[in-house]
Amino acid sequence: MLVNPIKNGIVLDHISAGTGMKLYKVLRLNELECPVAIITNAFSAKMGKKDIIKIDGVVQLDLDVIGYMDPGVTVNKIENSVVVERKHLSLPExxxxxxxxxxxxxxxxxxxxxxxxxxxxxxxxxxxxxxxxxxxxx
Amino acid sequence: MRSLISILDLSVEEIDQLVATGLDIIENPEKYAHKCEGKKLATLFFEPSTRTRLSFEAAMYELGGHVIGFSDAGSSSASKGESVADTVRVVSNYADIIAMRHPKEGAPLVASMKSTVPIINAGDGGHNHPTQTLADLLTIKREKGTFDNLTVGFCGDLKFGRTVHSLIDALTRYTGVKIVLISPDELKLPSYMKNALDKMDSISYVETTSLEDAMPSLDILYMTRVQKERFFNEADYIRLKDSYILTPEKLESAKSDMCILHPLPRVNEISVAVDDDPRACYFKQVFNGKIIRMALIMKLLGIN
Structure with a gap:
């Protein structure tokens, strides 16, 4: 299965398998105009299976919500096809x-x-x- | 501008300072008779609590101040649907300090976020009642001279009793305190509180269902009421209720200087025959409650 790399946007990686759709709903990604891809049950050497969300557009996400829903998520910010920032989330205070x-x-x-x-x-x-x-x- | 919502809002040093002020008020009441002249306390009681309200009002009058307020939600704008936040924003213009009793848990915290004057939580549902805990602490200090190395028994409803939870929270900050939890299985201290106690080196606790067994070891016995509505069936209540009623016979094995406390109102959990025992301190708690509220009002108003 192939999902094209994104140029400017956000990749939510290391989502616990089965949580991707829940995050999609809670973050209201269906309301975005830009392309959004959800990959479920992707292979992960670390996790066995994981979900991934790719957002091909510059958006603001509530990281506290993501951290609460799934504290193991990694948030990758992409600019000009390069990862410019990587955040490992944890449970928000x-x-x-x-x-x-x-x-x-x-x-x-x-x-x-x-x-x-x-x-x-x-x-x-x-x-x-x-x-x-x-x-x-x- | 400080408010008092939970007993844990006060540091140990601040509690010690309030208790010291309370002891000085008792020794030298004339020194404090004009401390709050020109100041107004608003008592906003969204549910009736005559004793607590009168205690606050007496405290303010004894400091030379004035009191305004209401004693039930029906006579306030709350009956018209006004929010707690709006009520305190309005009353902040009329009073220098507010004592609030509210049936909903967290209402005084909401008030403190919006008020421009200090808020004192005078009880929010089954949640917090910090001035009762301060009254308990002043009584313990007066009767035992210290908070350290005491064996304190809590008897009755330890599951829902907010005064029990708050006093345990306060005592965890002193050293060498031993807690004896005396209750039926149905009304044991919540596990989250026991887990917190487990993590503390300064305090230890034991649980028992027998008041008689615990009695000889206690320096302080804090009684609470075992309420019928807390039981799933009446048979269990009838079987257990007499076990947690304090009588002169049960006191025979107690230390001669043990101190009996109760947050009041009492129903039947302490026999009236105990009232004349010199160890009965529950009416002294009422007096101490007024005194510590005087100390607290001065502290929150920044008056020395």
């Missing part, structure tokens, strides 16, 4: 409006305009807690 607090006693359950913010409290076990009520994310 805080996330905003990525997940919602499910605690019915939380202030966010009645005040709709408040951002749903979570902070990382246990990196090892990927535990986030709501900054308002401290309920664990589900």
């Amino acid at each position: 805080t996330i905003s409006d990525v997940i919602h607090c499910k605690n019915p006693r939380c202030i966010t359950s009645v005040e709709q305009e408040l951002p749903h913010k979570f902070k990382l409290v246990d990196r090892e076990n990927k535990v986030y807690r709501c900054i308002y009520c401290e309920a664990k994310s589900k």
Whole structure:
């Protein structure tokens, strides 16, 4: 299977197999005008199988969302067909409006305009807690 | 501009300083009678809590200040759908400091993000109630003289009891504290809290279901209420409820200088026959609550 190299854009590499489509949806890549390719179950010496997303256009992505969804992702920025920047993501310290607090006693359950913010409290076990009520994310 | 939302917002040094101020207020109340003259405290109580509100109001009056506010959401703009943020933006124009009680967890934090004056969390749902913890700490200091090397028993509902969680959080910052967790299996301390305690060298804990077994070792016994609605079936509640009621008979094996605390209101978990025991300190906690709130109001207003 062949996907053409991109000239200016972003390649999300080392996506856990099966997560590519989820990231595509969460990042709303369907709304982009430029070409976007998703490769699923590609061979990876390190991971066995991986997904890859190639975006052939200059776009801004929310790296915190990607880091939360799949902290092992590598983000490659391409300019003139050359990788000019490579970022290895990790779990972000805080996330905003990525997940919602499910605690019915939380202030966010009645005040709709408040951002749903979570902070990382246990990196090892990927535990986030709501900054308002401290309920664990589900 | 500082607010107090959680007990962990205060450093150990700040807690020690508040307790020291509290002890000085008790010794020299006249020194503090005019400290807050010209200042106004707003008590925004979106749910009723008469004792906590009166404690804050008495504290401000004893400092020479004034009090405005409301005592339930029905008499505030919240009943018209106003947000917490808008309410505090408005009240910030009228008061120098705000004490807020709200049924929703995190509401005082939201308020502190928008307010131009300090916010004191006077209780947000089952979440935080830091001034109760400060009252507990001042009582422990007055009764035991120290926070270090104490054996502290927590009895009753350790799963949902916010006062228990906050006091344990506060005690973890002192050295040599031994915690004894006394509860039925249904109401044990949450595992995330026990995991956090496991990682600390300064504090140790044991769990038991027997108040009688734990009693002889305790310097402090913190009682809470075992509520019927926390059990899946009534039979379990009936079987267990008397095990966690403190009576003069159960106190026979306790140390002569043990200190009995309770955040109040009490229902039946401490027999009234215990009230005359010199070890009963739960009404002293109420007095200490007013004193530590005086110290806190001064601190947050930057008054020495």
